[in-house]
Amino acid sequence: MSFLLTCLSCNLPAAQVAAINKLQVAAARTNRVLSVPDFERTPDALTASVADAIAKGNSELDQIASQNLDHVTFENTVGALENLRAESSIVANRAALIAETHADSLMRAAGERARKKLQEWNVGLDYREDVFKVIKAFASKEPKLTGEDARLLAETLRDFRRAGMEMPPQEREQIKQLRSELSALAAEFESNLLAAKAPFVFTKAELDGVPEDFLSSPRIRRDNDRYQVMADAMWQYNIVEDCARNEATRKRLYVAHDSLAKEKNVPVINRMLALRNQIALKLGYKSWADYQAEVRMAKTAANAQAYIDNLVTGIHPKFEAELREFQKMKATDTGDPKAQINIWDWRYYTNQLNKLKFALDKEALRNFFPFEQTLDGMFFIFGRVFGLRFDQTEPPYKWADDLRLYVVSNADTGAPIGLLYLDMFPREGKTARGGEFEIVNGRRLPGDKYQAPAAAVVLDVPPPSGDNPSLLSHADVEILFHELGHALHCILTRAKYSRFAGTHVPIDFVEAPSQMLQNWIWDKRVLDTFAADYRDRSKKIPAEIIKKMNDARFATAGTFYRRQFAFAAADLALHEAHPSEEPYDCVAISNRIFERTFLPIDAQTSFISSFLGLNGYDAGYYGYAWADAIAADMATVFEKAKDGYLDKQAGMKLRQEIYEPGDSRDVNVSIEKFLGRKQSVQPFLKKIGIGSEDTK
Numbered sequence: 061m062s063f064l065l066t067c068l069s070c071n072l073p074a075a076q077v078a079a080i081n082k083l084q085v086a087a088a089r090t091n092r093v094l095s096v097p098d099f100e101r102t103p104d105a106l107t108a109s110v111a112d113a114i115a116k117g118n119s120e121l122d123q124i125a126s127q128n129l130d131h132v133t134f135e136n137t138v139g140a141l142e143n144l145r146a147e148s149s150i151v152a153n154r155a156a157l158i159a160e161t162h163a164d165s166l167m168r169a170a171g172e173r174a175r176k177k178l179q180e181w182n183v184g185l186d187y188r189e190d191v192f193k194v195i196k197a198f199a200s201k202e203p204k205l206t207g208e209d210a211r212l213l214a215e216t217l218r219d220f221r222r223a224g225m226e227m228p229p230q231e232r233e234q235i236k237q238l239r240s241e242l243s244a245l246a247a248e249f250e251s252n253l254l255a256a257k258a259p260f261v262f263t264k265a266e267l268d269g270v271p272e273d274f275l276s277s278p279r280i281r282r283d284n285d286r287y288q289v290m291a292d293a294m295w296q297y298n299i300v301e302d303c304a305r306n307e308a309t310r311k312r313l314y315v316a317h318d319s320l321a322k323e324k325n326v327p328v329i330n331r332m333l334a335l336r337n338q339i340a341l342k343l344g345y346k347s348w349a350d351y352q353a354e355v356r357m358a359k360t361a362a363n364a365q366a367y368i369d370n371l372v373t374g375i376h377p378k379f380e381a382e383l384r385e386f387q388k389m390k391a392t393d394t395g396d397p398k399a400q401i402n403i404w405d406w407r408y409y410t411n412q413l414n415k416l417k418f419a420l421d422k423e424a425l426r427n428f429f430p431f432e433q434t435l436d437g438m439f440f441i442f443g444r445v446f447g448l449r450f451d452q453t454e455p456p457y458k459w460a461d462d463l464r465l466y467v468v469s470n471a472d473t474g475a476p477i478g479l480l481y482l483d484m485f486p487r488e489g490k491t492a493r494g495g496e497f498e499i500v501n502g503r504r505l506p507g508d509k510y511q512a513p514a515a516a517v518v519l520d521v522p523p524p525s526g527d528n529p530s531l532l533s534h535a536d537v538e539i540l541f542h543e544l545g546h547a548l549h550c551i552l553t554r555a556k557y558s559r560f561a562g563t564h565v566p567i568d569f570v571e572a573p574s575q576m577l578q579n580w581i582w583d584k585r586v587l588d589t590f591a592a593d594y595r596d597r598s599k600k601i602p603a604e605i606i607k608k609m610n611d612a613r614f615a616t617a618g619t620f621y622r623r624q625f626a627f628a629a630a631d632l633a634l635h636e637a638h639p640s641e642e643p644y645d646c647v648a649i650s651n652r653i654f655e656r657t658f659l660p661i662d663a664q665t666s667f668i669s670s671f672l673g674l675n676g677y678d679a680g681y682y683g684y685a686w687a688d689a690i691a692a693d694m695a696t697v698f699e700k701a702k703d704g705y706l707d708k709q710a711g712m713k714l715r716q717e718i719y720e721p722g723d724s725r726d727v728n729v730s731i732e733k734f735l736g737r738k739q740s741v742q743p744f745l746k747k748i749g750i751g752s753e754d755t756k
């Protein structure tokens with residue numbers, strides 16, 4: 061039958077072929093094409109796949125370009141371009157997964173090369189003038205398009221315009237030049253940061269309060285009374301900042317950390333900002349922040365700024381109250397009633413407060429989350445809420461022995477919808493620590509068929525050892541729910557085009573549905589459905605522990621979020637309107653905002669020189685808080701429903717209004733349809749301990 065895939069012609073055990081065949085037949089009854097991803101097994105095979113994909117893509121581009129302008133249609137222009145992008149993205153997706161998870165280092169390297177090559181080819185598509193000409197010829201016919209087709213044409217034209225294709229050739233060339241200079245600087249920024257090392261040697265007295273197992277680890281302990289801590293290694297930095305009683309130690313390490321790569325990166329950043337500004341101005345935008353916001357939910361930089369300003373004000377009372385508590389603790393510690401909380405103090409006092417108020421034994425909680433039961437419990441909950449079934453099947457090909465494959469089906473009809481791979485345990489060379497990877501995106505295929513999506517969730521949870529099961533931390537379970545949310549966003553899509561499928565929504569929205577799902581595992585009713593002591597399954601997590609966990613969860617949220625808002629505000633300020641002839645001083649701009657929004661800093665530092673958000677998420681850092689606020693807003697639909705987080709009606713609404721449409725319509729519309737009202741930041745403020753009940 062035509063829907064069977066070439067991969068099944070490989071030498072597979074007959075039982076596996078039969079199992080997959082059966083599923084494919086079942087899927088075909090609802091016109092779904094359930095493809096099992098055909099993973100390359102050797103570096104050469106991967107290189108060949110990329111070469112094929114590019115050759116095929118180029119020949120299709122040539123075909124689009126060579127058409128008679130009188131005979132252009134939606135299908136042979138915009139549709140064809142979207143189709144070839146979708147096809148090449150499937151190869152790129154496999155390469156990305158191989159690059160980050162394959163057990164063989166040669167395969168990982170080949171995956172990385174393949175990914176890069178396809179990325180470069182993709183950027184080149186923006187500059188195919190001959191293709192753009194044909195698309196424009198179609199647009200000039202003012203076709204009567206609706207829905208996703210209209211959206212696809214508008215966004216395709218927008219991409220070309222944003223690349224500079226509407227400009228006269230000479231200026232377009234300049235923009236292309238500026239973009240390539242910018243990407244070289246971005247690479248330089250990252251390699252400077254990787255090369256930045258900041259070792260510090262402390263005595264034991266200077267590290268008083270830091271846990272013994274950290275100090276005795278061979279990477280830290282040098283000899284009897286010398287301990288080396290690297291300010292550039294986050295895990296080392298955090299533990300010392302969290303635990304060191306000695307303020308001078310915390311400050312020394314903070315100054316080093318917040319000055320990482322200062323000499324090299326400050327000029328690089330100033331140049332990057334100038335280039336971004338030039339590109340934006342040339343393209344007719346007021347600022348780079350506006351250029352970036354255009355394709356995000358925020359739409360304009362002013363909207364993003366107003367949102368952050370609002371949250372900064374909204375959170376102020378809680379932030380102040382937390383600081384007062386920290387201040388009291390520091391006054392007691394130092395004997396100085398006027399002691400001030402500085403930026404090198406907040407982690408330490410947050411940790412002290414948590415220990416003092418909520419003596420929680422996080423390790424003991426693991427007993428309630430044995431891996432297999434947790435996974436079954438999660439599938440049961442999501443099955444019930446979204447009307448789904450998750451059936452394990454044997455993957456025809458495994459890149460790791462413990463890889464699993466699940467078929468996600470509609471619970472009522474049993475019709476398969478898509479595939480879910482789980483790669484859960486650590487192994488040598490696996491760099492992905494937690495994430496969701498799209499492998500195949502849903503899209504309409506010729507003959508009224510639909511491509512069934514496939515996604516993978518990759519985590520790094522403790523493996524079982526001997527007779528002991530794998531026991532997850534509460535944080536692991538939270539990540540699992542979060543990543544499964546992304547996978548379902550991908551798998552449940554009904555978008556007509558791959559471009560709009562599932563998680564291909566604006567980056568300031570994409571985290572929101574998954575962040576919302578994290579709430580599930582803080583709820584007693586949900587936890588009681590699956591969390592139980594593996595040694596005695598009749599033992600659930602005691603109610604008072606769950607209450608304590610919840611109290612601790614937002615106890616210092618004011619401080620946490622004010623810092624997030626400070627990063628967001630600094631990032632927006634760096635990318636706001638700026639006279640093109642005026643040089644940038646990134647340190648002055650960002651330090652000023654950071655100090656104003658968060659805590660007193662040390663003037664010699666330059667946190668911006670190691671701020672990764674500057675590269676790739678530029679003028680977009682606000683998106684983290686933005687998505688958090690939307691997540692809290694959307695969670696109210698469940699909170700008000702009859703069955704709370706287990707409510708099927710609310711779940712089906714989420715499936716139909718958020719997951720299924722993806723980006724095929726404006727996400728603002730989707731959110732408001734799901735909420736049944738306008739959006740509000742009040743639920744977010746209320747969740748973290750402030751604001752009113754009113755969400756109207």
Ligand SMILES: [Zn+2]
Nearest residue numbers: 542546571574
């Ligand atoms: Zn996420």
